[in-house]
Amino acid sequence: MRLSPLDHETAQCLNGMAAGLEEGLVAARIFNDERIHRAELERVFGRAWTFMAHESEIPAPGDYVLRYIGTDPFIVVRDEGGTVRVLFDACRHRGAQVCRAERGNASHFRCSYHGWTYKNTGEMIGAPSFRDAYPNLDRSRWGLIAAAKVDQVHGFIFATLDPDAPDLDDYLGGMRWYLDLMFAINRSGLEVVGEPQRWNMRSDWKSGADNFSGDDYHTLFLHKSMGEIGAIPIDARANMTGYHIQAGNGHCLSFSIAESAEDGGPTFWGFPAGIVETFDASAVSPKQFDIARRSRVAVGNIFPNLSFLLSPLTVKPRTVEPVTVFTIRQWQPRGPGRTEAWVWFLTWKDAPQADRAKVYQAGIGTFSAGGIFEQDDAEPWQSIARGARSTVARTHDLQLNYQMGLGASPSARFEPEWPGPGVAFRPRYEEGVQRALYRRWLDYMESEVYPAPRPASPPLAAEARTARAHA
Amino acid sequence: MSSNPERSQGHLESEQALAGLIRDREVERFLVYECELLDDNRLVEWLKVLEPDISYRAPVRITRERTGGPGFSETSWHFLEDHESLTTRVLRLETEYAWAEDPPSRTRRFVSNIRAAQAEIANELAVTSNLLLYRGRMDGPEAQLLSCERHDRLRCRESGEWGLAERRILFDHTSLPTHNLAVFL
Amino acid sequence: MPESAHRPVGEEIQIGNEFAVVRVRKVVTRNGERLEIIASRLGYSILLDPLELEALSWQTHDSFSRLLSSSGGPDHDEDAPGDRE
Numbered sequence: 076m077r078l079s080p081l082d083h084e085t086a087q088c089l090n091g092m093a094a095g096l097e098e099g100l101v102a103a104r105i106f107n108d109e110r111i112h113r114a115e116l117e118r119v120f121g122r123a124w125t126f127m128a129h130e131s132e133i134p135a136p137g138d139y140v141l142r143y144i145g146t147d148p149f150i151v152v153r154d155e156g157g158t159v160r161v162l163f164d165a166c167r168h169r170g171a172q173v174c175r176a177e178r179g180n181a182s183h184f185r186c187s188y189h190g191w192t193y194k195n196t197g198e199m200i201g202a203p204s205f206r207d208a209y210p211n212l213d214r215s216r217w218g219l220i221a222a223a224k225v226d227q228v229h230g231f232i233f234a235t236l237d238p239d240a241p242d243l244d245d246y247l248g249g250m251r252w253y254l255d256l257m258f259a260i261n262r263s264g265l266e267v268v269g270e271p272q273r274w275n276m277r278s279d280w281k282s283g284a285d286n287f288s289g290d291d292y293h294t295l296f297l298h299k300s301m302g303e304i305g306a307i308p309i310d311a312r313a314n315m316t317g318y319h320i321q322a323g324n325g326h327c328l329s330f331s332i333a334e335s336a337e338d339g340g341p342t343f344w345g346f347p348a349g350i351v352e353t354f355d356a357s358a359v360s361p362k363q364f365d366i367a368r369r370s371r372v373a374v375g376n377i378f379p380n381l382s383f384l385l386s387p388l389t390v391k392p393r394t395v396e397p398v399t400v401f402t403i404r405q406w407q408p409r410g411p412g413r414t415e416a417w418v419w420f421l422t423w424k425d426a427p428q429a430d431r432a433k434v435y436q437a438g439i440g441t442f443s444a445g446g447i448f449e450q451d452d453a454e455p456w457q458s459i460a461r462g463a464r465s466t467v468a469r470t471h472d473l474q475l476n477y478q479m480g481l482g483a484s485p486s487a488r489f490e491p492e493w494p495g496p497g498v499a500f501r502p503r504y505e506e507g508v509q510r511a512l513y514r515r516w517l518d519y520m521e522s523e524v525y526p527a528p529r530p531a532s533p534p535l536a537a538e539a540r541t542a543r544a545h546a
Numbered sequence: 547m548s549s550n551p552e553r554s555q556g557h558l559e560s561e562q563a564l565a566g567l568i569r570d571r572e573v574e575r576f577l578v579y580e581c582e583l584l585d586d587n588r589l590v591e592w593l594k595v596l597e598p599d600i601s602y603r604a605p606v607r608i609t610r611e612r613t614g615g616p617g618f619s620e621t622s623w624h625f626l627e628d629h630e631s632l633t634t635r636v637l638r639l640e641t642e643y644a645w646a647e648d649p650p651s652r653t654r655r656f657v658s659n660i661r662a663a664q665a666e667i668a669n670e671l672a673v674t675s676n677l678l679l680y681r682g683r684m685d686g687p688e689a690q691l692l693s694c695e696r697h698d699r700l701r702c703r704e705s706g707e708w709g710l711a712e713r714r715i716l717f718d719h720t721s722l723p724t725h726n727l728a729v730f731l
Numbered sequence: 732m733p734e735s736a737h738r739p740v741g742e743e744i745q746i747g748n749e750f751a752v753v754r755v756r757k758v759v760t761r762n763g764e765r766l767e768i769i770a771s772r773l774g775y776s777i778l779l780d781p782l783e784l785e786a787l788s789w790q791t792h793d794s795f796s797r798l799l800s801s802s803g804g805p806d807h808d809e810d811a812p813g814d815r816e
Binding site: 175176177178179268269270271272273274275276277278296297298299300301303304306390391392393394415435436439440443444445447449450451453454455457 | 606608609610611614617619620621622623624625626627628630631634635637638641642643644645646720721722723724725726727728
């Protein structure tokens with residue numbers, strides 16, 4: 076794998092950022108810069124583990140969907156033996172697109188240009204008039220390019236293009252514990268409902284990842300209308316009770332969580348009794364089960380760009396009780412200051428049909444292109460990208476304030492007793508989760524070799540920090 | 547009245563043709579009025595032209611090979627609305643915190659290619675129309691264009707006015723060329 | 732087999748993906764029956780008898796990879812071409 080060298084201006088910008096992050100500063104220009112975007116495509120998306128599809132989208136042998144790593148098109152297919160393959164969608168002959176339907180089923184793929192044909196494992200098996208045209212071709216060298224590694228966790232299929240990348244479990248690190256507590260709890264597992272919804276914003280992918288890493292603060296203001304109309308059964312201020320968790324390696328979560336399960340309000344993210352009965356305490360540890368039981372809302376981001384939300388919501392507050400919406404969203408980079416959002420809704424495999432329809436309507440009505448929460452998010456995100464490409468952002472090295480939670484009297488306390496991996500802060504008035512995202516982003520952007528793991532580290536004591544600053 | 551059967555038949559046919567013309571004109575007037583309400587941001591009035599049992603949906607669309615059909619999903623939606631959920635949307639836009647449409651978009655809806663036919667229920671019509679939605683926002687010159695076909699069901703109310711009982715929005719897009727769907731089609 | 736020697740019965744089934752579309756139907760002859768497979772895009776068809784179909788059922792997908800190695804239709808000096816439509 077060969078990385079293009081960083082240009083001087085980008086290297087300088089990144090160089091200043093590590094020190095800046097210690098002070099809670101993030102350079103505005105990173106949200107809309109052509110050279111940073113190109114470097115991200117190689118250094119972040121070319122090396123990290125990217126979400127491709129959920130296994131329930133390709134259940135049968137031959138099932139495939141077309142997805143992207145960064146801006147690169149890939150075929151995500153289950154071969155006849157049941158193995159999931161992630162294959163670069165470019166014929167080895169002239170580079171033409173092989174699969175052109177966004178979804179299909181095929182045992183073999185035949186390129187429409189000259190007819191080069193591949194098994195759905197990616198192996199090349201022939202071409203028209205093969206013996207006349209290619210008497211000497213060694214087919215084994217001309218298969219579709221495969222992702223270096225493919226793996227899955229709870230049915231979520233990830234892939235990486237970098238053979239030096241750690242295995243998926245190591246990459247996820249502490250985040251794995253939280254994914255288990257959310258998704259292992261029902262042994263029948265999850266499935267996706269239908270096709271993903273896709274829409275396009277003139278904003279940076281990092282704004283989405285930033286928001287879902289634990290920006291609950293904006294729910295007080297941007298989403299104030301939600302409280303006014305009763306779409307979410309939790310008061311916005313009370314919702315700030317909870318924990319921000321840096322799970323390590325740039326993965327972060329945010330839980331709105333009751334002090335005790337008897338506090339009133341939703342438990343198990345508001346799943347109804349019928350679903351909660353299917354939760355198996357023996358499938359997770361007692362600590363995980365306890366967190367699940369006290370959880371109201373869970374939000375998070377798997378580095379780099381796969382976010383998720385678990386929350387009780389309703390679009391018909393007068394007649395329909397909130398139901399638990401479970402959505403994942405991928406913020407795909409499409410260019411500097413351009414993002415394509417992909418959104419999926421999931422249900423438990425054993426959820427009754429009647430429940431699914433209500434859940435889907437609540438999800439689409441709140442978190443989608445037309446969702447009454449999500450439609451407001453695009454506004455500030457787009458204006459962030461507008462400011463980021465400004466001359467001022469570059470010539471004045473405009474720095475943004477990511478300082479919430481820092482300082483002598485922090486607005487959130489480090490919680491050493493938190494039972495899960497990583498570091499946790501409470502309440503949620505803090506931005507350490509975003510700083511952790513950008514720190515990991517910096518690791519990928521600056522490192523010529525695969526970045527070493529970055530475990531979440533507890534904050535230094537104020538005195539020790541002052542001592543180090545003066546050393 | 548003429549006793550000539552050909553003349554009676556001709557009379558009947560022209561009566562039917564006239565009734566069809568009047569019906570088409572009424573349908574066009576209704577759809578144009580509905581567009582006016584939306585373009586003028588008169589959303590509470592727009593809710594009033596919707597029937598209480600309205601089904602308002604827009605399926606997600608993906609690219610399929612020609613023999614695989616037009617690619618509309620049967621399980622994924624951009625809109626999956628009824629009267630109550632549409633009312634929630636409108637009420638929200640009327641709060642002071644609905645930033646998606648505050649400042650409001652400048653929209654212009656172009657409805658055309660209107661085809662109306664009698665539905666199997668006596669007081670209902672099946673109506674197909676094209677819609678092009680032009681949408682400008684803020685102070686930039688860029689604008690969005692959303693294109694779709696709408697399959698509607700119009701119902702004649704006791705007042706003689708038409709109401710919208712059903713709308714199925716069939717986008718000409720797979721990945722939507724818009725930053726949100728905060729407007730109605 | 733001459734055209735007049737068989738006639739179709741029942742519904743035609745179409746199975747397609749982005750790479751191929753075939754139509755399949757049962758045909759009866761004076762003394763028996765076969766399965767007709769028509770691949771109109773490349774212009775081939777074949778009438779398979781039950782024993783041939785049984786042989787198909789115990790193949791693997793790899794067998795078909797071998798058949799597809801000349802992926803635009805049969806090589807001129809290989810298998811005898813199927814009946815052209």
